[in-house]
Amino acid sequence: MAREVSSISQIKSNILRPALTSQYIVSVPTPSTSRVGAILQNLLSVDQEKLNLLCSETSLPGSSLLTSQAVDDRTGVTNTHAYRRDFGQQIDLSFYVDAERYLPIKFFESWMAMISGTDVQTGDERSRNYSYRFRYPDDYLAKQGFKITKFERDLYTEERRTNLLEDIVNVIAGTDFGSTNINRTGSRLEYEFFDVFPVSINSMPLSYESSQLLKCTVTFSYTRYIINEISVGHVSKSSNVITGPSGSAAANEFFQQTRDSLINDTRGRTFADPQDFINRFGSSDRTLPDRINSDIA
Numbered sequence: 001m002a003r004e005v006s007s008i009s010q011i012k013s014n015i016l017r018p019a020l021t022s023q024y025i026v027s028v029p030t031p032s033t034s035r036v037g038a039i040l041q042n043l044l045s046v047d048q049e050k051l052n053l054l055c056s057e058t059s060l061p062g063s064s065l066l067t068s069q070a071v072d073d074r075t076g077v078t079n080t081h082a083y084r085r086d087f088g089q090q091i092d093l094s095f096y097v098d099a100e101r102y103l104p105i106k107f108f109e110s111w112m113a114m115i116s117g118t119d120v121q122t123g124d125e126r127s128r129n130y131s132y133r134f135r136y137p138d139d140y141l142a143k144q145g146f147k148i149t150k151f152e153r154d155l156y157t158e159e160r161r162t163n164l165l166e167d168i169v170n171v172i173a174g175t176d177f178g179s180t181n182i183n184r185t186g187s188r189l190e191y192e193f194f195d196v197f198p199v200s201i202n203s204m205p206l207s208y209e210s211s212q213l214l215k216c217t218v219t220f221s222y223t224r225y226i227i228n229e230i231s232v233g234h235v236s237k238s239s240n241v242i243t244g245p246s247g248s249a250a251a252n253e254f255f256q257q258t259r260d261s262l263i264n265d266t267r268g269r270t271f272a273d274p275q276d277f278i279n280r281f282g283s284s285d286r287t288l289p290d291r292i293n294s295d296i297a
Contacts, residue, residue, distance in 0.1 A: 019150070019152060020152065020153075023150065023151050023152050023153060024058070024148060024149060024150050024151065025052065025053075025148075025149050025151075026052050026055045026058060026093065026147065026148050026149075027052055027145060027146065027147040027148075027149075028048075028051055028052060028055075028093075028142075028146060029142045029144075029145035029146055029196075030044070030111075030142060031139065031140055031141060031142055031143075032142075032143075032145075033138075034138065034139040034140070035139070036111075036114045036115075036135065036139050036140050037142075039110075039114065040107065040110060040111055040114070043106070043107060043110055044103075044107060047101070047103055050098070050103065051095070051103055051104065051107060054095045054096045054097075054098065054103065054104055055093055055094070055095050056094050056095060056096050056215065057093070057094040057215075058091065058092065058093045058094065058148060059091065059092065060148065060150065060189075060191060061087065061088055061091055061148075061191060061193075061225055062088060063085055063086060063087045063088060064085070064086045064088075065082040065084070065085055065086070066082065066083060066084045066085070066086055067080050067081060067082050067083065068080070068081055068083055069081075085224075087222070087223070087224045087225060089221060089222060089223070090199070090219055090220065090221055090222070091193070091219070091220050091222065092217055092218070092219050092220075093217070093218050093220065094215050094216070094217045094218075095215065095216045095217075095218070096213055096214070096215060097204075097213075097214040097215065097216050104216040104218070105201075105204075105216050108198050108201055108216070108218050109201065111140070111197070111198050112198055112201070114135065114140060115134060115135055115140045115197065116134055116135075117133045117134055117135060137195070137197075140197050141195045141196065141197050142195075142196045142197065143194060143195055143196075144192065144194055145192070146192065146193040146194075146196040146220070146222070147190055147191060147192045147193070147228075148190075148191045148193075149188055149189070149190045149191075150188065150189040150190075150191075151187075151188040151189070152187070189227065190227065190228040191225050191226075191227060191228075192225060192226055192227075192228050193220075193222040193224075193225045194222060194223050194224055194225065194226075195221075195222055195223040196220050196221070196222045197220065197221055198218050198219065198220055198221075199219050199220065199221045200218070200219040201216065201217070201218050201219075202216075202217040202218075202219070204216060
């Protein structure tokens with residue numbers, strides 16, 4: 001029996017969809033159970049996510065098995081046995097440096113200064129009594145939470161749920177309630193590293209000859225890594241997001257409840273006069289949150 005020839009579309013779907021190097025996100029934690037971690041977290045403030053997004057380049061780690069050889073002098077056969085796994089123990093991350101706070105430079109310089117015994121809060125770097133007494137590893141290690149997640153563009157797909165009555169309410173009220181299903185249809189690969197801390201910050205050249213983006217490359221040490229999840233599953237969740245003009249949280253919540261009560265009304269009532277509806281719920285010029293805020297005021 002002749003083998004069925006695959007179509008061009010089947011071939012493309014099977015072999016012409018390689019993973020891209022530009023789809024990833026990193027998570028850089030701080031030591032969570034020590035004074036060092038508290039100081040570093042205070043330094044980051046609300047910019048933790050910003051630091052993660054500034055990572056412009058990294059690499060997925062590799063590992064190897066260390067082996068030894070056992071030679072049998074009688075038979076002349078040499079056997080190779082693995083006795084330990086080498087995780088590489090170091091990884092480089094490059095960060096764009098923001099012009100607002102120079103966040104990557106300040107954060108990792110402070111982390112390394114705290115490791116070497118400096119208290120960045122007291123500013124004793126200029127003191128003649130500057131101490132070179134290093135801290136214990138438990139004080140400065142990020143024991144877990146350092147992650148590199150590789151994914152593709154189709155990790156999440158969004159599908160809008162159609163509802164005729166809801167669309168009518170949206171048109172009259174001038175507000176778009178995005179009732180959608182968000183499905184995780186793609187796979188992801190998450191590496192988590194243990195006992196992480198920065199060991200070096202590379203020099204950053206400056207020049208008048210050309211103006212380029214300033215990058216900060218940091219080398220981290222770690223003991224090992226694991227792969228948390230390799231999933232091709234299907235996870236679904238629903239979201240109702242207000243994408244129109246927004247007022248206070250209480251006004252939005254009230255508007256959401258009122259909209260839901262109208263949509264779920266099974267008594268078969270006819271719609272009121274459109275002008276009365278607009279007077280109650282607002283129009284594209286004046287949405288309900290604005291109306292409620294004015295009534296509260």
